[in-house]
Amino acid sequence: MAVFDFVSEYRGLQPTAEREQITARSASFEKAMADANGSIDRVIDLAYFAYRLPIPVESDASQWFGSILRTDDPTFSIDLDIEETARIATLVLRRRLYDNFITTPIIVHSAAFAGKRQTVDKHGLSYASRQTLADLVKRRGSSVTRPQISSGKAGAISELIKKLGDGSGETENVQVFEAILEDYNSQIKQVVTSANKAVETAWTENRRLAEEIDLLWWHLGGHSYLLDRPIAEIPALLRPAVVGMDIGEMISAAPGPHGTYGIIRKALGETADETFKLGDVVKELSRDFSDLISNQVSRYAIAPVHGVFGDVLLGDTPVVGAQFKRRAGLALDTKLTGYELAVQAYHERMLKKLGHV
Numbered sequence: 001m002a003v004f005d006f007v008s009e010y011r012g013l014q015p016t017a018e019r020e021q022i023t024a025r026s027a028s029f030e031k032a033m034a035d036a037n038g039s040i041d042r043v044i045d046l047a048y049f050a051y052r053l054p055i056p057v058e059s060d061a062s063q064w065f066g067s068i069l070r071t072d073d074p075t076f077s078i079d080l081d082i083e084e085t086a087r088i089a090t091l092v093l094r095r096r097l098y099d100n101f102i103t104t105p106i107i108v109h110s111a112a113f114a115g116k117r118q119t120v121d122k123h124g125l126s127y128a129s130r131q132t133l134a135d136l137v138k139r140r141g142s143s144v145t146r147p148q149i150s151s152g153k154a155g156a157i158s159e160l161i162k163k164l165g166d167g168s169g170e171t172e173n174v175q176v177f178e179a180i181l182e183d184y185n186s187q188i189k190q191v192v193t194s195a196n197k198a199v200e201t202a203w204t205e206n207r208r209l210a211e212e213i214d215l216l217w218w219h220l221g222g223h224s225y226l227l228d229r230p231i232a233e234i235p236a237l238l239r240p241a242v243v244g245m246d247i248g249e250m251i252s253a254a255p256g257p258h259g260t261y262g263i264i265r266k267a268l269g270e271t272a273d274e275t276f277k278l279g280d281v282v283k284e285l286s287r288d289f290s291d292l293i294s295n296q297v298s299r300y301a302i303a304p305v306h307g308v309f310g311d312v313l314l315g316d317t318p319v320v321g322a323q324f325k326r327r328a329g330l331a332l333d334t335k336l337t338g339y340e341l342a343v344q345a346y347h348e349r350m351l352k353k354l355g356h357v
Contacts, residue, residue: 004094004099006029009094010025010026010029010091012121013087013090013120013121014084014087024072024073025084025087027071028068028069028071028088029091029092029095031068031071032046032065032068032088032092033095035068036092036096042064043093043096043103043104043107044107044302044356044357045059045064045065046065046089046093047093047110047111048111048301048302049061049065049085049088050108050119050125051111051112051329052082052117052329053117053329054326054329056300056301065078065085065089086119086120090119090120090125093107093125094125097125097128097132100135100136102136102254102255103254103351103354105130105133105136106133106254106255106350107351108129109130109133109343109344109347110302110357111301111302112125113304113330113334113344114336114341115340116330116334116336117330137256137257137258137260138258140255140258147197147198147202148194148198149191149194149198150190150194151191204253207252207253214250215250215260215263218247218250219263219266219267222267224246225246225250226242226245226246226249226291227291227292228291231243231267235284236271237276238281238284238285238289239338240268240271240342240345241281241292241309241345242345243264243268243342244305244341244342244343244345244346244348245306245345245346248346248348248349248350248353251353253354254350254354256350260346261343264342264343264346265339267342268338268339271338272337272338272339272342273337273339274337275335275336275337276336276338277332277334278305278330278332278335278336278341279332279333281341282308282312285309285312285313287313289313290313292309292313293306293309293310295314296311296314297310297352297357299357300327300328301327301328302357303352304327304348305348306345306348307324307327307328308332319332321333
């Protein structure tokens, strides 16, 4: 398997960079990777930087990433060197996609907002995310092994028993009993560990099958999971968002079941490719749809559909275009197809349910 080459990838984005700069950026890349591997919140922070999204005032993302980038380059400014910040963030996310972290492509897709936002590699991160997500979804459940519980491995206590039998006095009864007890406890721990792994495998597969069955019945029934009403009765402009949120709410683990995107398209029918403005969708919202949103998202720019729906359904003031753009980095008159909106809402809802936004 090929190895991710930071220097090569970085030179592709910054071909005129000097060796000292590459060395500094490589060190920053490794530190950011380590932090991201330890916290999904840092992965989301990196998505903000990669897509140059507005950072919330309460976030410590700039302090965190800025300190990393300044470690080997004291003159670096995260507020001024925006493009360079985006390059390193993009490469960290690309590396995580390369390593098949299952939640990263969902985060990237949500941040890209149906391709309306662009990274420094001209949508390269989004393309890589699409391929990784497709591979992960196809792989899920395709190579299930039969779980087995293995017995514990016995310890070597026969020598102690032999010495005891010789009557040489080198070994006492208590020593043998202690060795047997220790060996017994060790084998019990091995069996429990093996059993837990088998249960985890069976539980994970059962969860996947349950998701697929729920998805199938949802599609056949044509009934909204969140709104408890026929999907056909939902206003046409709102239907894509409801479809995406419904399916996302039924998913309990990333990356979601195979076939989800095909079912989304089938559920929308001919309206899947119709184009409309996000602002027109928002205008269709009323208290009748309050069951779609129970609380506001914590990462507005990553989940802007849920964010603006929350503004309308949870707030008492109308949504102002300038306010939405300030928080999401998008215009309310951004155009999407029905399918694009449904998939965006699906990814956002999955992240929301998993507690990431």
